Structure formats: structure tokens, C-alpha cells
């Protein structure tokens with residue numbers, strides 16, 4: 001316990017002196033390590049994962065109880081890609097889910113010897129994506145949450161002097177001269193990387209490869225070492241069994257650290273004494289200096305010297321150690337990003353050469369600097385245009401070392417709308433009737449999706465059955481699923497058939513879409529033109545303005561939009577607003593309906609003509625043919641012939657007698673309103689009530705005019721019933737569906753004038 005307290009106190013202390021990066025002795029480093037092992041023992045893949053999760057969080061599953069859920073959830077990527085960014089990047093739901101599964105796979109260590117190429121069409125924002133991602137990585141890696149340690153050797157004058165005394169110049173001063181006298185090019189490089197730090201008592205030489213200090217423990221002793229260090233807790237179990245920690249027992253320190261360790265051991269004859277010279281300090285990331293993160297643009301010229309060495313240092317070290325082969329002081333530019341990120345912005349020009357070199361390194365697993373092997377344990381990333389594939393197509397072996405991640409145009413309509421809001425301001429919503437802004441996004445997205453979806457066709461079969469709500473290519477259905485929404489207009493059967501397997505197939509299609517059509521860049525320009533043309537005070541943008549824009553004003557765009565899409569979009573819109581108007585007008589007395597159904601269930605067990613007291617409600621019922629038919633008309637629809645009434649009544653009575661009464665009520669002791677038959681009748685009753693809710697108003701010219709006059713003086717002159725109905729309708733549209741009064745009026749008049757109720761009269765349940 002004391003050790004842990006001390007370690008945390010020390011950590012806190014070192015954090016407050018962050019910029020000084022004060023190295024701490026190895027044994028103090030071990031105290032911090034034992035206090036917070038999962039944070040200290042992290043390679044770049046683990047820390048990259050932690051970074052993404054830190055900013056994005058766990059994600060929201062809107063339907064946690066759905067047994068067929070494939071955990072295709074909503075991630076809020078704004079902290080990672082939008083907040084504090086010079087240029088925001090918007091990750092839509094399919095891409096965010098892909099990114100998360102990638103970082104999880106990286107953490108698990110399944111595929112670390114690969115180059116990850118984010119490939120996307122021009123104008124998809126991939127450079128912005130990489131820039132923002134690296135910016136946040138740099139930020140995170142330099143905070144306590146992302147902190148990792150690197151190796152520093154501190155040579156104590158007193159101890160070292162002891163064995164260097166036979167040299168004409170003491171070892172440390174020689175080292176000092178070496179660095180001062182290094183050639184300008186190498187000198188600058190060495191100063192950046194391995195600048196020895198002098199004071200009167202010691203000299204510091206940081207590891208140029210940013211090795212984690214735990215790698216200094218000889219590989220063959222590491223298991224034993226950690227076994228002694230940790231209690232038998234969860235972390236120890238993970239460390240010894242999980243693939244993500246294999247590197248702890250597999251990786252070697254860099255050649256310089258290895259050689260220094262061995263030389264010191266040779267001189268000091270005791271590992272303990274060697275570890276007294278081992279220090280740890282925070283690994284500080286600096287993209288501008290290429291420290292921990294390097295990003296190369298195609299135009300960046302290759303470095304003149306790839307191998308960094310220092311002949312004078314080499315000679316002195318050789319002489320000091322009396323052995324010309326023990327320490328080879330050479331390393332490459334890859335050392336700078338070892339345990340960090342090496343990234344290429346576009347694969348063309350010099351970056352093609354860099355990618356080929358990286359590929360060779362990754363394929364062979366090691367990288368040679370002269371005859372010395374160097375570790376390249378970096379996260380290797382690139383972004384690329386599909387057309388640049390030709391630059392690397394001659395390298396067949398690339399396929400197994402390169403992992404492509406598609407970064408297509410936005411296909412989630414909520415994200416597309418979020419982009420407009422971010423660029424033009426949140427107030428843009430006020431210029432649109434609800435849903436029209438999203439329909440603008442749907443139109444843009446329709447140009448990006450494939451017109452044929454095998455996954456949807458296999459599931460839905462014939463798209464014609466949904467022609468009232470959806471386009472023949474089922475793009476509107478797919479868009480809903482990409483946003484994580486399952487539309488209500490699907491039949492019960494299709495809803496049930498949407499299994500996890502089918503969902504995976506549909507989402508997988510997003511990997512191959514969004515590579516053509518209207519680009520992200522263009523959609524912003526188009527929206528700008530549209531918005532400045534039509535956003536006006538006192539006139540809301542509606543669907544006919546939208547369609548007019550895409551078919552007449554910008555006729556050139558209509559060839560990007562699939563044929564018939566806009567017509568289907570209007571049908572889906574009509575259907576949706578009709579539901580909204582009905583819901584807003586619908587009012588029922590729940591208790592009255594309940595009593596009516598209970599009485600009916602009771603009454604059908606008697607011959608018409610009798611008078612009985614209902615055992616459920618206690619009401620006296622005059623059971624006549626008219627009485628039964630009046631309730632049935634609410635259940636199976638009006639104007640149905642007498643035979644259908646009788647058949648329905650007979651079936652209901654049969655089910656009531658054979659299942660409801662004998663099983664559910666008598667055996668299971670359910671009350672009547674808990675029974676299946678009651679629930680089914682209630683659903684029918686409410687459904688039919690809603691279906692018919694508009695009927696009294698459709699032919700009523702007064703009602704239409706009253707809506708138009710709603711906020712005017714003339715409204716007062718209408719009779720009380722109409723005034724109440726109109727007020728109820730408008731208020732509900734405003735509160736339930738976010739209409740403004742102006743929008744609510746317009747949408748009601750539109751629904752009446754377009755005769756939507758008749759268009760969508762649904763025979764399904766009558």
C-alpha cells in the first residue's frame with residue numbers, strides 16, 4: 001500500500017512538472033507501473049485504441065433489447081474529429097463503426113504487421129480525417145491518460161569514472177565532445193533524438209527508439225520478473241494470457257540500448273548496478289519535430305541520409321569498451337516513430353517510394369540499418385485516392401500486408417444534415433418545414449448509394465409492396481438502416497426476418513458504396529446555392545421547392561439521382577406527414593374503449609336479443625345485432641357485409657371460449673385486459689380509429705379554411721368544435737413534431753389538398 005501511495009504521489013508530482021520531463025529512476029518507474037499497470041504497459045496500438053475510445057466513448061445502442069442486434073451503434077465522434085479542429089471531419093455511422101472495429105482489432109494485436117490505408121474518393125475529407133486523428137493522438141499521448149514512458153540512460157560520473165580512468169580523457173567528456181563535434185547534419189539529428197544531457201554528476205542518453213523501459217529487462221527473465229512484481233490479480237492474468245500483451249515478452253530493445261546494457265553489465269558485473277543507471281521519462285509526442293508522429297506529404301523529399309551514425313562516437317565507445325563490436329551507434333529515421341505513428345498523406349510521388357519501403361520492412365518483419373536489425377513497431381497509416389492504386393499495382397504482394405479501410409462519402413443522412421448545420425449554422429432548420437432538410441440530404445445520398453442491393457432484395461423480395469413509402473431500389477429503406485433506424489412501415493413479417501445475419505449483410509454493403517455520386521465538397525456547394533436561393537422569412541422551404549430545385553434549377557444534378565427517386569421521396573414524405581397529422585388529430589378516451597371491448601367480449605357469448613350484465617365491467621348490455629355490429633365496425637371497418645361480421649364474431653367467440661376463458665383467465669388467472677384476444681382487439685380498434693380520424697374533416701371546407709385562418713382575427717368566428725379541433729391539431733404538430741405554427745398550417749393544408757388520406761387508405765387491417 002505504501003508503495004502505491006508513493007507511486008501515485010510521485011506520478012502526480014512528475015505530472016505537474018510535465019514539461020521538464022524529469023527522468024525518474026527505474027525502481028520508481030516500477031512503482032508507478034505496479035500502481036497502474038494497464039496504462040504503463042501499453043504499446044502504440046493499445047494507446048491508439050485508448051485514445052479513440054477516450055474521445056468517442058462507448059456508443060449508444062438505441063435498441064439494447066433487440067435480440068438480433070449486431071451492435072451497430074451510434075458513436076458521437078465530435079470530440080475526436082470536430083471539436084478544436086481547424087477543419088472538422090464528420091464520421092457517419094457506418095464509418096464510425098468500421099473505425100471502432102479497426103481500433104479494437106489493433107488493440108487485440110491481431111494484425112499489427114500491416115499498413116492501414118484509408119481509401120476514399122476525392123472530396124470525402126480523408127486528409128482532414130487523418131490530420132484530425134493525428135492531432136488528437138498527439139494531444140492525448142501528451143496527457144496523463146495517454147502517458148507512456150521511454151528509456152533514458154543516465155551515466156553516473158562516479159561509477160563510470162571508476163572504469164574509465166585508464167582512458168586519457170574521461171568517458172563522459174569524450175561523449176560530450178562527440179556530440180559537439182558531430183557533422184552538422186547528424187549533429188542536429190542526434191541533438192533532437194539522443195541529446196546527452198550534461199551536468200556535473202551525470203550524462204543522459206535517451207533511447208532514440210523510445211523504448212519502453214520494461215524492454216530493458218532481459219527477455220528470458222521478463223516472465224519471472226512480472227510474476228514477482230504483480231500479485232495474482234486480473235491484470236497479471238491478462239498480461240500472461242492475452243494476445244495484446246504478447247509484445248511485452250516478444251519485443252527486443254533497440255540495438256543501442258541492448259549494446260549499452262551489455263557493455264555496462266560487462267563493466268559493472270551486476271545487473272542491479274546497471275538498472276541503477278536506467279531511468280524512465282514520459283514519451284513526448286511532437287508531430288512538428290517528427291517525434292513519435294511523422295506525416296509525409298508526397299512532395300517531401302527523401303532524407304539525404306537514411307542511416308544515422310557517428311563515427312567519432314563509435315570510435316570512442318569502442319575504445320572505452322575495449323571491443324570494436326559491442327555498441328554500434330547507428331539508427332534510422334524510423335527510430336523517431338518507433339512505438340508511435342508513421343503516416344503518409346496520399347500515395348503518389350515520393351510517398352509511393354516510402355510506401356514501398358515500408359512494405360518491405362513490414363513483409364520482412366525487421367529493418368536493417370547496415371548489418372544491424374532495427375525494430376519498427378509503429379502504427380503505419382496512409383490515406384489514398386482510389387485512382388492512385390495504379391502507383392502500386394505492380395506490387396502484387398502488397399495485398400496481404402495492406403489493409404484498406406474505405407472512407408466513402410457520407411451515407412448517413414443525420415451526419416449529412418449535421419455537416420450543413422456545422423457549416424451554415426444551426427438556424428438553417430428554421431427555414432425548412434420539418435423533414436424537408438433531411439430529404440435534401442436523402443437526395444444527395446441517393447447519388448452515392450448503389451442502385452441494386454442484393455442484401456435488401458434477398459430480404460424484402462419484391463420492392464413493389466412498399467411502393468407507397470419507398471423507391472424501387474429500396475435506397476430509402478437502406479438509408480434508414482444506415483442511420484440505425486428500422487422504419488415502421490415494414491410489414492410484421494419483414495420486420496421479423498431482419499435477422500442479425502441480414503443486418504450484417506446490409507451494413508457490409510456500405511463498404512462498397514459512397515465512392516461515386518455527389519462528393520462531400522460538392523454537396524456543401526449545392527446546399528449553399530439552394531439555401532441562399534430559398535431561405536426567406538415567412539416562407540418555409542417545402543418539398544415542392546426541393547423537387548423543383550433538383551429537377552429544374554439544377555437539372556444537371558438529376559442525372560446523378562436515380563430515376564424515380566424524387567417521386568418516391570415525395571410519397572414517403574406524404575405518408576409520414578399523414579401519420580403526423582392523424583396522430584395529432586387523434587384523441588380517444590382510453591377507458592371508454594377498454595369498456596367497450598370488454599363488453600363486446602362478454603356479449604358475443606350470448607344470442608342477440610338478450611340483456612345481460614357484463615361480468616367484467618358490471619354494465620348492463622342490451623345485446624342486439626345493431627349493438628354488436630356497431631362495435632365490429634370499429635374493429636373490422638365500416639361498410640363490411642353482414643357475412644364478414646358474422647364470421648369475425650364467430651372466430652372471436654371461438655377463441656375466447658377455447659383459449660381466453662379456459663386457459664388464460666381460469667388457469668393462468670389473468671384479468672381480461674391481460675389476455676391476448678383483448679390486446680389484439682384493442683390494437684385493431686385504435687388502428688381503425690386513427691385511420692378514420694381525418695374523414696370528418698376531409699370534405700369539410702370550413703375546417704380547411706379554419707386552418708388557414710388559424711392565427712388570424714377571422715378564426716374567432718368559427719364554431720367552437722372546429723376551433724377546438726384545429727387548435728388541438730396545430731398544437732400537437734408543434735409539440736410532437738417540432739413544427740412552427742406556420743409550418744403546421746402549411747402541412748395540414750397540403751395533406752388535405754393532396755388528398756393524402758385517400759392515397760394511403762390502407763386495406764390491410766379492415
Ligand SMILES: [Zn+2]
Pocket residue numbers: 151207208209210211253254255256257258
Ligand atoms: Zn533503445
